[in-house]
Structure formats: C-alpha cells, structure tokens
Amino acid sequence: MEYVQQARWHDAEQEFRxxxxxxxxxxxxxxxRSLExxxxxxxxxxxxxxxKSAELGNPWAMTLLRDKKCEFLGDHYRN
Known part of the structure; x- marks a missing residue:
C-alpha cells in the first residue's frame, strides 16, 4: 500500500499482480487501480x-462497478 500512497503505480502493479x-x-x-x-x-x-474482485465479494470493487458510467455516452449508459 506504500506504493499506492506514493502513486508509484508500476511498483504497486508488481506487488499486487x-x-x-x-x-x-x-x-x-x-x-x-494500479493499472488504471x-x-x-x-x-x-x-x-x-x-x-473478478467484485465476484469474490470485494465491496470496493462492487461499488466501483455499480457507480461507473461510460464517459463517452454519459449518464445514459451505466455499466
């Protein structure tokens, strides 16, 4: 999590993968998040x-997927 806090996304990817x-x-x-x-x-x-994370019950992933909207199409399309 130290890499996430420092926005060292490549390093975080290597740790989380x-x-x-x-x-x-x-x-x-x-x-x-690191890839994003x-x-x-x-x-x-x-x-x-x-x-995959949401399927395993991670509440952050479930919320993220529920609240995501398509930036191109706007509010008319939700994942």
Missing part, C-alpha cells in the same frame, strides 16, 4: 480485475 493471480480479491482491486492509473493500454485491463 502475484497475489491477484492467486485469487486475492483485495489484491485484484488494487491491481486494477498507469496508461490507457493497461487501463483497459483494469476492468477485468475489478470484475
């Missing part, structure tokens, strides 16, 4: 990790 791949829902959420803040290409994969 192994745990996320082992099935840790919290690590999946934070891996998604790095660049567009990595950000595209963040949603997959948020979804």
């Amino acid at each position: 192994p745990e996320a791949e082992r099935g840790n829902a919290d690590a999946m959420y934070w891996l998604g 803040y790095q660049n567009f290409q990595k950000g595209l994969t963040a949603g997959e990790w948020f979804y």
